Amino acid sequence: MARPVVEVSGLSRTFTVRKETVSALRDVTFTLHEGEVVGLLGSNGAGKTTLTKILSALLLPTGGSARILGHDVVRHPRQVRERIGVIFGGETGLYDRLTGRENIRFFAMLNGVRRRQITERIAAALDEVGLTGAADRPVETYSKGMRQRLHIAIGTVHRPRVLLLDEPTIGLDPIEAERLRTAIGRLRDDGVSVLLTSHYLLDVERLADRVLVLADGTISGNMTTGEFARAAGYRAVVTVRARGKVPSELTDGGVGVLVDGIVEDDDVWSARLRVQDWGPTSFAHLSRVLSDADVLDVDVAPVRLEDVYATLDLGGRR
Numbered sequence: 001m002a003r004p005v006v007e008v009s010g011l012s013r014t015f016t017v018r019k020e021t022v023s024a025l026r027d028v029t030f031t032l033h034e035g036e037v038v039g040l041l042g043s044n045g046a047g048k049t050t051l052t053k054i055l056s057a058l059l060l061p062t063g064g065s066a067r068i069l070g071h072d073v074v075r076h077p078r079q080v081r082e083r084i085g086v087i088f089g090g091e092t093g094l095y096d097r098l099t100g101r102e103n104i105r106f107f108a109m110l111n112g113v114r115r116r117q118i119t120e121r122i123a124a125a126l127d128e129v130g131l132t133g134a135a136d137r138p139v140e141t142y143s144k145g146m147r148q149r150l151h152i153a154i155g156t157v158h159r160p161r162v163l164l165l166d167e168p169t170i171g172l173d174p175i176e177a178e179r180l181r182t183a184i185g186r187l188r189d190d191g192v193s194v195l196l197t198s199h200y201l202l203d204v205e206r207l208a209d210r211v212l213v214l215a216d217g218t219i220s221g222n223m224t225t226g227e228f229a230r231a232a233g234y235r236a237v238v239t240v241r242a243r244g245k246v247p248s249e250l251t252d253g254g255v256g257v258l259v260d261g262i263v264e265d266d267d268v269w270s271a272r273l274r275v276q277d278w279g280p281t282s283f284a285h286l287s288r289v290l291s292d293a294d295v296l297d298v299d300v301a302p303v304r305l306e307d308v309y310a311t312l313d314l315g316g317r318r
């Protein structure tokens, strides 16, 4: 059995605002093992950011404990920060006027990388995320994908054993998102443990071994990723837009295909179909019922976590 690297036990955090107390986390207990990638899911306000901040020793818990490689987040914050990398998605947190290399240097120094190792570590981090060629350009000239890869380089330059990733692929085009998933997969293969917050099931499916569901500040689910995806009951949503009459067979659905709704507007109709599994049966059904339709476009979207929440009623919205 791989050794535990993150041990969270009975963790809680309350906030008091104008005499009202909000429980952001309540009695949260879980363990993350070496080389394990765990998806942390939960709707807005579920407590994900609060948990991430406590684990990276940026916020104190009000109860319970959290340890990173044996170091308590309250008693040994410096040791915790040296062992943990935090990567937030989006545009924030970079110095635009500085180059990519200078940005990494700044954060490497903050996270305790020794002076004599720093040049070599920065070069390696740039190389790992494919930014060596752009390293000496100001960050304001970077694309979204490049900025996101720079976030990864910054979060990993001090070689943390645990990574906390918050929405890492947000706003990226599919190619950049895939490149990022590959980079995260490589870190996992090197034995780094990852706690991944994402609303995209594709990220979680590709990378996570296990899924933790936070609802209203408590863990309401702890299961393998496969179990979680199967619980939704379908794999993708296909939206078909076509001209003319709605094929009668389409409205009934078919083996592996459920009809969510059909909207007709003048001569054009649009159907939303849930595909339970991609395979010959569902492909054959769709191509048969659409064979005579004047199809304008087809959009295929993988199942999103929000859809799974809706199906399982895991929302826990405040």
Ligand SMILES: Nc1ncnc2c1ncn2[C@@H]1O[C@H](COP(=O)(O)OP(=O)(O)OP(=O)(O)O)[C@@H](O)[C@H]1O
Binding pocket: 015, 016, 017, 022, 023, 024, 042, 043, 044, 045, 046, 047, 048, 049, 050, 051, 318
């Ligand atoms: N500094 C704070 N002061 C008061 N309440 C707070 C504070 N930080 C968080 N909360 C509350 O704690 C709860 C959990 O918030 P948190 O930001 O951890 O949720 P989240 O799951 O990260 O949400 P999101 O997906 O929207 O980022 C919310 O009700 C929030 O309003």
